[in-house]
């Protein structure tokens with residue numbers, strides 16, 4: 007495998023970071039791969055999406071980042087995905103930025119703490135918040151790959167060059183191992199020409215970095231919060247579930263497996 011720790015990043019909110027993270031992990035589980043899911047967003051959609059209620063958790067990623075004596079082993083829980091564990095997000099993540107700002111190791115707290123657990127899993131997926139803050143910097147400093155979901159809507163490409171520039175900056179400042187693992191087109195709308203124009207433009211600009219598998223827009227995906235598990239488990243017959251299985255195949259191929 008080329009990348010072991012992979013961040014799902016895009017400073018825009020609502021572009022499919024969390025959805026792609028859950029469903030790719032779910033599809034990979036069907037292919038015998040184990041994944042540690044790390045929720046870095048205080049909104050905790052990843053945590054909820056794999057069946058864990060952040061309200062009833064005492065310690066989560068916030069505590070791992072805030073307290074020197076809290077480790078991943080203290081917080082990891084089983085998720086609703088058979089071969090995936092979750093390092094849950096909680097509200098305390100919203101306090102991390104301000105509290106670690108003056109620490110000298112502020113950009114690599116996650117990197118350092120992940121060392122003791124990451125080798126237990128085939129992949130570690132880190133779901134980033136929709137912002138360029140210390141949480142995202144920690145995620146990217148701990149990763150060797152970044153997957154960037156992009157919605158196939160007009161204007162989705164604005165900001166993408168800035169994201170790639172920031173990834174490059176982090177690469178030079180903190181983490182020379184960091185690579186773009188891929189750009190994944192999501193929420194493709196077959197009813198309008200605009201989606202295909204966005205995908206064409208993505209291929210034109212970023213070529214081979216863009217996944218061939220495109221995830222279509224579907225209400226079945228939006229239903230996920232009710233089910234609290236990946237679509238490949240609650241509606242395996244649905245075309246979008248099949249698309250996520252294809253995404254997992256392409257992911258494994260790109261990762262050299």
Ligand SMILES: Nc1ncnc2c1ncn2[C@@H]1O[C@H](COP(=O)(O)OP(=O)(O)O)[C@@H](O)[C@H]1O
Nearest residue numbers: 019020021022023024025193222223224227228
């Ligand atoms: N392929 C899709 N079709 C329809 N809705 C989608 C699709 N992918 C994501 N969504 C919905 O879009 C919203 C934002 O997705 P999410 O993964 O939470 O974005 P982010 O993590 O980037 O903020 C969610 O309500 C989700 O259910």
Ligand SMILES: [Mg+2]
Nearest residue numbers: 023024047051
């Ligand atoms: Mg999210």
